[in-house]
Amino acid sequence: YFSADDGVHGRELWSTDGTPGGTRLLMDLNPGVASSAPTALTIADGRLYFEADDGQHGGELWVSDGTAAGTHMVKDVNAGGRPSFPSNLTAVGDELFFTANDSEHGRALWRSDGTAAGTELVKDFFPGSFDPPVPLPILPTHLTAVGDRLFLTAWDGTGGYGQLWVSDGTDEGTVKLDGSIGEDPRAGRLEVLTAVGDRLFYNHGEDLWTSDGTPEGTM
Structure with a gap:
């Protein structure tokens, strides 16, 4: 197509x-x-x-x-x-x-x-x-499928701007995994979300992070 x-x-x-x-x-x-x-x-x-x-x-x-x-x-x-x-x-x-x-x-x-x-x-x-009244790319974006789960970045108005979320397709099952790093929004910016097997890898600022879809497994 x-x-x-x-x-x-x-x-x-x-x-x-x-x-x-x-x-x-x-x-x-x-x-x-x-x-x-x-x-x-x-x-x-x-x-x-x-x-x-x-x-x-x-x-x-x-x-x-x-x-x-x-x-x-x-x-x-x-x-x-x-x-x-x-x-x-x-x-x-x-x-x-x-x-x-x-x-x-x-x-x-x-x-x-x-x-x-x-x-x-x-x-x-x-x-x-x-939408959030700040001049930064913090609207929901970077949607990435990992198995039967959806990872994405978004901001809920609390904490720093860099936030990783995971969703099972329900409001209750859409939860924040990686809240923020510091007050400087640029320090916590999440980019390059990539699925590798059953895990997500991504850039958090200048560091490489990974997540299995749980807060404890996001590091």
Whole structure:
């Protein structure tokens, strides 16, 4: 799957089997020369998830089984024509995790099984409709699958800005593992989250850390 602009339909979703004859426009999501601009193409449970704008709902989460009939918007997360801008799409088992802004919670962690009913908020790390009022990349990001768990970085408004979290897909099961290091936000910045077997490795400032998904096993 890929996005392309053929000069007629705008930038839309295409599929290919690796041959010219098997390469085709899958669906013109934003009809005409306008573009739906599919991005963040991600496979989960054999289906393609992506962010696109059909010209009516703004950038929202879509899913496709590889056919036009099976390609549709999953849920209008930010209703009223306002985009939720789903990003950080990450497959964990047969579900998709992503971040989005529904205007009620700010940018938060969501999950989806490909249905509207099964697309729900997991955790609002910084409660309320506004994102943290600091000029740093502390919104939920760096989503990384390790087995059947999701690791990510976020800030809940307490402690230093560098925080490692793990989630089982529920609010109660989304817990902080690595609170912070010091008051200087740059000292605790977490980056380069990488799964190796059943553990997570990551940079914490200038140091290499690892986690097994428990506070005691995060060091």
